[in-house]
Amino acid sequence: MPQVEPLPVTGAWMPGDPVGHRQFFTIPPERPMALDGGGKLRGVTLAYETWGALNADRSNAILVCHAWTGDAHAEGPQVDGQQTLGWWNGVIGPGCAIDTDRYFVVCSNVLGGCQGSTGPASPHPDDGRPYGSRFPVLTIRDMVRAQARLADHLGVESWASVIGGSMGGMQALEWAVTFPDRVRSLVPIATCAYATAQQIAWGAIGRRAIKLDPKWRGGDYYDAAPGDGPAEGLSVARMVAQVTFRSDNVFTEKFGRELAVGDPHPEAGFDLWQRFEVERYLDYHGDQLAKRFDTNSYIVIGKAMDLHDVGRNRNGFASAMSRIKVPTLSMGIWSDILYPSYQQREIREILVSQGTPCEYVEIDSPHGHDAFLLSKDQVSAALAPFLDKVEKG
Amino acid sequence: MPQVEPLPVTGAWMPGDPVGHRQFFTIPPERPMALDGGGKLRGVTLAYETWGALNADRSNAILVCHAWTGDAHAEGPQVDGQQTLGWWNGVIGPGCAIDTDRYFVVCSNVLGGCQGSTGPASPHPDDGRPYGSRFPVLTIRDMVRAQARLADHLGVESWASVIGGSMGGMQALEWAVTFPDRVRSLVPIATCAYATAQQIAWGAIGRRAIKLDPKWRGGDYYDAAPGDGPAEGLSVARMVAQVTFRSDNVFTEKFGRELAVGDPHPEAGFDLWQRFEVERYLDYHGDQLAKRFDTNSYIVIGKAMDLHDVGRNRNGFASAMSRIKVPTLSMGIWSDILYPSYQQREIREILVSQGTPCEYVEIDSPHGHDAFLLSKDQVSAALAPFLDKVEKG
Numbered sequence: 114m115p116q117v118e119p120l121p122v123t124g125a126w127m128p129g130d131p132v133g134h135r136q137f138f139t140i141p142p143e144r145p146m147a148l149d150g151g152g153k154l155r156g157v158t159l160a161y162e163t164w165g166a167l168n169a170d171r172s173n174a175i176l177v178c179h180a181w182t183g184d185a186h187a188e189g190p191q192v193d194g195q196q197t198l199g200w201w202n203g204v205i206g207p208g209c210a211i212d213t214d215r216y217f218v219v220c221s222n223v224l225g226g227c228q229g230s231t232g233p234a235s236p237h238p239d240d241g242r243p244y245g246s247r248f249p250v251l252t253i254r255d256m257v258r259a260q261a262r263l264a265d266h267l268g269v270e271s272w273a274s275v276i277g278g279s280m281g282g283m284q285a286l287e288w289a290v291t292f293p294d295r296v297r298s299l300v301p302i303a304t305c306a307y308a309t310a311q312q313i314a315w316g317a318i319g320r321r322a323i324k325l326d327p328k329w330r331g332g333d334y335y336d337a338a339p340g341d342g343p344a345e346g347l348s349v350a351r352m353v354a355q356v357t358f359r360s361d362n363v364f365t366e367k368f369g370r371e372l373a374v375g376d377p378h379p380e381a382g383f384d385l386w387q388r389f390e391v392e393r394y395l396d397y398h399g400d401q402l403a404k405r406f407d408t409n410s411y412i413v414i415g416k417a418m419d420l421h422d423v424g425r426n427r428n429g430f431a432s433a434m435s436r437i438k439v440p441t442l443s444m445g446i447w448s449d450i451l452y453p454s455y456q457q458r459e460i461r462e463i464l465v466s467q468g469t470p471c472e473y474v475e476i477d478s479p480h481g482h483d484a485f486l487l488s489k490d491q492v493s494a495a496l497a498p499f500l501d502k503v504e505k506g
Numbered sequence: 507m508p509q510v511e512p513l514p515v516t517g518a519w520m521p522g523d524p525v526g527h528r529q530f531f532t533i534p535p536e537r538p539m540a541l542d543g544g545g546k547l548r549g550v551t552l553a554y555e556t557w558g559a560l561n562a563d564r565s566n567a568i569l570v571c572h573a574w575t576g577d578a579h580a581e582g583p584q585v586d587g588q589q590t591l592g593w594w595n596g597v598i599g600p601g602c603a604i605d606t607d608r609y610f611v612v613c614s615n616v617l618g619g620c621q622g623s624t625g626p627a628s629p630h631p632d633d634g635r636p637y638g639s640r641f642p643v644l645t646i647r648d649m650v651r652a653q654a655r656l657a658d659h660l661g662v663e664s665w666a667s668v669i670g671g672s673m674g675g676m677q678a679l680e681w682a683v684t685f686p687d688r689v690r691s692l693v694p695i696a697t698c699a700y701a702t703a704q705q706i707a708w709g710a711i712g713r714r715a716i717k718l719d720p721k722w723r724g725g726d727y728y729d730a731a732p733g734d735g736p737a738e739g740l741s742v743a744r745m746v747a748q749v750t751f752r753s754d755n756v757f758t759e760k761f762g763r764e765l766a767v768g769d770p771h772p773e774a775g776f777d778l779w780q781r782f783e784v785e786r787y788l789d790y791h792g793d794q795l796a797k798r799f800d801t802n803s804y805i806v807i808g809k810a811m812d813l814h815d816v817g818r819n820r821n822g823f824a825s826a827m828s829r830i831k832v833p834t835l836s837m838g839i840w841s842d843i844l845y846p847s848y849q850q851r852e853i854r855e856i857l858v859s860q861g862t863p864c865e866y867v868e869i870d871s872p873h874g875h876d877a878f879l880l881s882k883d884q885v886s887a888a889l890a891p892f893l894d895k896v897e898k899g
Contacts, residue, residue, distance in 0.1 A: 229556040325739060
């Protein structure tokens, strides 16, 4: 199995990233991946983590899919060069809803990512230099097809369940539609079957902000000196996303109209760049992301979400969804302004109308879209009985 | 009365702008305006338009206040160098809800603006060069205090009503709180008594996008060659605002997932910069704004909205609102995601709890925040009987 050299944690983002507990799988270069948008990628590597053990009849595998800036580290501590805590700690683990004593759990960094999988910062096989602007546009289907190669490699013929929130939910849906025989149950959370105009609009604004940053250099910034990359553009893009990930009421509760803690307070805010506390919070999240995430990956993955439409080239939404025949748990969040809960109810409605068993559970949280990461108790409370029921057939 | 030389309409924004039917009032330089944030502005000019005639006892004057990128041209055609149609055509006019056969109607471009009033593009009295980065931070109260000087000049001791949507509503509220004796009724629409953290967040993102544009040059770009100004940054800032001005459902209905009309369609959208129709729409609105609006004015006015808080230095919201004793019509829009209708209901609730007559009317429109400009029939239907009732006492 190919190894990636661990890189030092510098605080600034670097191509590739520390290894942690990740493993790596590379699709043999002689079997290039054909992409949805045309063209091919050779020698694609996926970084992934696993928890638990595959049973003898290989029937207990669950695929967990991450969101935009997530990675394979769905469970585990912030150690061994891993810069973040497992994003679903408490949902995955021994005795948890996704019980690693019972299941073999897999999470892989998506194609196009920057946490060990092939993405724009990876070396182009032709010249060993980063792809940069040469990296192709991807779709969620491309990500899923790469994961299918990983499943082959792991000996997983079909998943007991494919589970994910936000972009992870898009992958879950695409798994079930693209490979109906390889998915035995499905849990899309706070996601959609196709990106709406408003979702595309938010994504487009982020792209435009990055393009506006002269340090983005059209995508070819990997030779830039440390600190001279497109961190500002990425940060502004992230600010847009961050507001859509949360909610008005929680922002009011957390920040109100307070001025930024620790900032100088000239004349109680009467300075153009004197920040309110909410601005400091957004700046902080933008800066944090710029330290750990590649700007081109952010763009490529964001565009894949805009292109997400299960019905494309499949005679539309209803026809595509009719391929799903397995028990499905669709989860929404009432306070989600990015993927409003009508989109998850629509998934339930179309499946039920087509005779597929689907339940809908709404997470009762004021936290907005991110509640799938924050209100883990509620996610677990719905997941555990669903997986039990599916297992018992 | 001072006159401003008409400038040619070039399509690109220029300091100052064509005169149209505007009139101009300049506060004598020997009476500089003291600002909320400290400092003073000398020789402030306000551009304004009027409709109808002031009656003998000067009791029939109505002040209409415009929103962020609006101007004094609330009513009238797109002629005489005036680049836009009256933004409340049909609401103001003979026989309309704001009946110019009965009322003397005034609308003035706000302080800090770029449609004839003193703003960052205006000449600094010290050296005649544009203020640029030297222009001070303003508040809604500063705008209103400048308007009060205009009212003095026009001989209007008190307004029969002060009416406005969005930032115009902020001005209406500040008028009633700052000058309780000069306002006899009040109509704040799709607005708030104080900007929330989420509203500040949207504003901050726009500022950051403009700052990211190297052509903004820290605010001192007025010497730039034509086409070399911060149009891109302003355009991205406007895109953010434009999404918050509209709604998910109307975006879905208007644009769905269509690719941009007139763009090349390589591989059905599989190009990073291939636009969806919603992106073309946002680009168009961004570009249009950049042609008619000064970027620094956009920033200064946006910051004023973030600073908006009727309770500041007045012992808070309830205490400030207790100064309002006049009949008030608070209007909201159920689909408004920027100024959600709970904010306009809160205005009603506090006033009623304090014994001030206030009704609340909700505009039933899916168009989001901009419904106060789009659903003019509903605005008129609520305004007309309210003004009638107020007039009859």
